[in-house]
Amino acid sequence: MANRRLRNLLEGNHNTESPESPESNLDKIYRAVLDFYTRDLSDVEKQEDFFLKEILRLIVTLFKPLPISSLAEFTISKRPVSRVEECLHSIRSIVDLPKEHKSLISPVHVSFYEFLLDKQRCGRTGFFVEPSTVHFHLFERCLEIMSQHLHMDMCDFRKPGILSIEISSSLIQQSVEPHLQYACKYWVNHLIQIEKTQLPQDILTDGGKIHKFFQKHFLNWLETLSLIKEVGSAVHAINHLKASGGQELYNFLRDAYRFILFNIQIIRDAPL
Known part of the structure; x- marks a missing residue:
């Protein structure tokens, strides 16, 4: 559902009768994906939640996209590529995850950068990037x-x-x-x-x-x-x-x- 709605919005096929702006609709989808990932987490899963936030902060702040192997090198704990890939797989509807490890990792749309960098828009998700x-x-x-x-x-x-x-x-x-x-x-x-x-x-x-x-x-x-x-x-x-x-x-x-x-x-x- 989130994948289809996001694709429609990015292609400009949003409901013209809706009083909400495309930005507002995008925010709802981004929050839904991130909220679903963090819902009812165990203590072990909360550690993975921290790692996902770290990965997203890197993706948003880097001056150019990097392949997943290089992205892993910039993590605090220098996790193996397999763990970075597994982490990003859970939010593949909003982050482009290529099959080839040499391909570049980036959000599916520039609006996700803007969302994560805006405290007012994404602050309550816990994923705001400072x-x-x-x-x-x-x-x-x-x-x-x-x-x-x-x-x-x-x-x-x-x-x-x-x-x-x-x-x-x-x-x-x-x-x-x-x-x-x-x-x-x-x-x-x-x-x-x-x-x-x-x-x-x-x-x-x-x-x-x-x-x-x-x-x-x-x-x-x-x-x-x-x-x-x-x-x-x-x-x-x-x-x-x-x-x-x-x-x-x-x-x-x-x-x-x-x-x-x-x-x-x-x-x-x-x-x-």
């Missing part, structure tokens, strides 16, 4: 993912100076998984979206998380961005970061910014 909190979690997971997986010669070429045109896209996709690609491109975007009151004081200080990350992985990060053709993201990220922070971090970022701008074509042409 963006700043989720952006902070994603920022931290991005740093963790990059710190764990970035290294010199990401594709194991063993050939310094190899040109981008010599590298197959399939090898890059195999060597740099989607969650790592996402982390490298968007980690600073998530930082920008965090409210200042939620930022730990040591994030941008000398010797803080970001400073330590750059000291260890700056060149590895640039190499990876070059491989995925996103060097411009490094310019954007550093330009934002150098506007605040400690003096030593500022000096590092200033030099890094100049280095990238002066060598940007070389970095794009030859990742190593």
